[in-house]
Amino acid sequence: MTSERKQGAAGQTFSHRSVLLDSAVDYLVNDPDGLYVDGTFGRGGHSRLVLGKLADSGHLLGIDKDPEAIRVARELADQDKRFSCYHGSFADLGEAIAGQGWNTVNGVLLDLGVSSPQLDDASRGFSFMRDGPLDMRMNPQQAPSAAQWLAEADEKDIADVIFRYGEERFSRRIARLVVEQRQESPISTTRELAELVSKAVPKKEKHKHPATRTFQAIRIFINRELEDLEVGLAAAVDRLAPGGRLVVISFHSLEDRVVKRFMRDLARGPRMPKGVPVTAAQEASEFRLVGKASKANTEEISDNVRARSAVMRVLERVQNNQDKQGSA
Incomplete structure (x- = not known):
C-alpha cells in the first residue's frame, strides 16, 4: 500500500x-x-x-x-x-x-x-467528523449540494433516500426533524446535520456514529x-x-x-x-x-x-x- x-x-x-x-x-x-x-x-x-x-x-x-x-x-x-x-x-x-x-x-x-x-477535507462536506459546509458533491461544479437538496426536497423523498441508500430504519424520524428544522433555519453545515440525526435516532449502535448511514445515503444520492x-x-x-x-x-x-x-x-x-x-x-x-x-x-x-x-x-x-x- x-x-x-x-x-x-x-x-x-x-x-x-x-x-x-x-x-x-x-x-x-x-x-x-x-x-x-x-x-x-x-x-x-x-x-x-x-x-x-x-x-x-x-x-x-x-x-x-x-x-x-x-x-x-x-x-x-x-x-x-x-x-x-x-x-x-x-x-x-x-x-x-x-x-x-x-x-x-x-x-x-x-x-x-x-x-x-475528500473525506478529510472539511470544505467538501463529506464527513461529520469535521465541521464544514454541507456540500458532498464529488464534482462541486454540479448541482445541487446536499444542503440545497435538504432545503427543498419533500419529507417523503428525504426519508426514502435515507432508507434506500443508507438502510437507516429511523429514516422517517430523521426526515421529519429535517423539515421541522429547516422551517426555523437552513441546515448548512455537517455538524448541524450530524447533531440533528443524533437527536432523531433513539437507539445508538455501538462504535458507530448515528449519522453514519444518513451521510452515506445523501452522498450516494447527490452523486448518483x-x-x-x-x-x-x-x-x-x-x-x-x-x-x-x-x-x-x-x-x-x-x-x-x-x-x-x-x-x-x-x-x-x-x-x-x-x-x-x-x-x-x-x-x-x-x-x-x-x-x-x-x-x-x-x-x-x-x-x-x-x-x-x-x-x-x-x-x-x-x-x-x-x-x-x-x-x-
Whole structure:
C-alpha cells in the first residue's frame, strides 16, 4: 500500500492510501503493452502502480469527477506520455475510451466511493467528523449540494433516500426533524446535520456514529453513485478485449451487491427456458469470475481503518469458448 500527501484548497495536507493497491493492479495488468482505464483516479495511487507495470507502448486513461483529482491527473499526464485523463464520471467510460481512439481495452479498474482526501477535507462536506459546509458533491461544479437538496426536497423523498441508500430504519424520524428544522433555519453545515440525526435516532449502535448511514445515503444520492455504477459496469464490459479484466473495489454492501450480481449474471451466461433445445456453446458465457471476493489484510486495515470494509471482485472476458470455469 502506498501513502501520498497532497495539499488541499486551504493549504491542509491530506494523506491518501489506496486500498488493495498491489492485488488490484496485479489482477488488472496482464499485458504490459495493453490499454487500461483507471475509472476512479483519486490521487493516482493505483494509476502510478499501473504505469510502473506498463511498457513504453502501453497506455493508461484516468477518469474522475473531482476537479482536484483531475488537477493531479493532469500533472501526471505532463510527466508521463503513457497517461491521459478525462474529467467526468466512469459512467462516461465508453465516451472517454472513444475519445482516445480506442475500440477495446485490456482492463478497467473501479475503486468506488469517496476518497480519503475528500473525506478529510472539511470544505467538501463529506464527513461529520469535521465541521464544514454541507456540500458532498464529488464534482462541486454540479448541482445541487446536499444542503440545497435538504432545503427543498419533500419529507417523503428525504426519508426514502435515507432508507434506500443508507438502510437507516429511523429514516422517517430523521426526515421529519429535517423539515421541522429547516422551517426555523437552513441546515448548512455537517455538524448541524450530524447533531440533528443524533437527536432523531433513539437507539445508538455501538462504535458507530448515528449519522453514519444518513451521510452515506445523501452522498450516494447527490452523486448518483449507484446509477453511475450500473452504467459504468455495462460500459466497461462492453469495451473489454478478450482476456481483459474488470476489477472493482467497493466499500459498502449496496455497491458490492450491485457488482456481485452484475458479475455473477454475466459469468453464468444466458439463461434459456427449460425444454428449449440449445447446445453447450449457446449457453456458454463470454465471461468468467477470477478467484473469489478479496478483502484487505490485517496490515492494510491497521494502516488504514477504512480498508476494513473493502471488497474486491474481478471479472474477465474469456479468450475463447473453452475457458469458462470460474470461482463463485
